[in-house]
Amino acid sequence: MAENEELQEKKKIKLLLSLMVVLLAIIVAIVIFYVRANQPMVQARKEAIAIAQKSAHLKSADHFYWFTRQKTYFSVTGKDDKGTEVAVIIPKSGEKITVLNQQDGITEAQARSTVAAAQPQDEVIKATLGLYEDRPVWEVMTKNSQKEVTYYLLSFDKGETIKEIQNV
Numbered sequence: 001m002a003e004n005e006e007l008q009e010k011k012k013i014k015l016l017l018s019l020m021v022v023l024l025a026i027i028v029a030i031v032i033f034y035v036r037a038n039q040p041m042v043q044a045r046k047e048a049i050a051i052a053q054k055s056a057h058l059k060s061a062d063h064f065y066w067f068t069r070q071k072t073y074f075s076v077t078g079k080d081d082k083g084t085e086v087a088v089i090i091p092k093s094g095e096k097i098t099v100l101n102q103q104d105g106i107t108e109a110q111a112r113s114t115v116a117a118a119q120p121q122d123e124v125i126k127a128t129l130g131l132y133e134d135r136p137v138w139e140v141m142t143k144n145s146q147k148e149v150t151y152y153l154l155s156f157d158k159g160e161t162i163k164e165i166q167n168v
Contacts, residue, residue: 041066048074052088056099057081063108067130067139069153075129077102087156089131100136105156111138114159115152122150129156137162 045064052058057080065075072092080086085102106114108127116124122142129138136156143149151165 044074045076048076048088048090051090051094051097052076052078055097056086056088058086058088065128065130067128069130069132069139071131073130077108077129087129087136089129089136091131098131098136100156105136106138106154106159108138110159111140111154114154115140115142118161119150121145125149132162135162 044066048064049058049061052061058076058078059081061076061078063075063077065073065077067073067075067089073089074092075087075089077085077087087100087102087105089098089100091097108129111127112124116122119142122144125141125143127138127140129136131137132139132153138154138156138159140152140154141149142152148167150167151163152161153163154160155162
């Protein structure tokens, strides 16, 4: 009888070890997937900051944005070498970089709060900075209770709604 109990105990240990190995394999797979999925974002951020440092004398980067509407832009906000709050908008091509003084426009927080005040029933998901029709804009994305997404394009300078793309 003791031999039977010992055999049962060994089976339990083997099962437990097998489960732990499977769980460990799943965790490793998730980590690898996460790292690979984020690699383009990490690389784009790194390159955008380097370009902003060179072209706009950016000394510190606060935020990075990946904006795709008509074209793709990478934007960085932060302080330049004079301590001025700036936003640098870089086209994916790397040509014609736009440098904005943050004091000349609204911030991400202001863009979010403008949309949240106008659409209190919707949840603000994210805001990104870019160019739309060669004009600096904040794109604010919201989601309603039916899980429908709406994009609001607000002018950088005044925070006025330029375009609204509803129920995506």
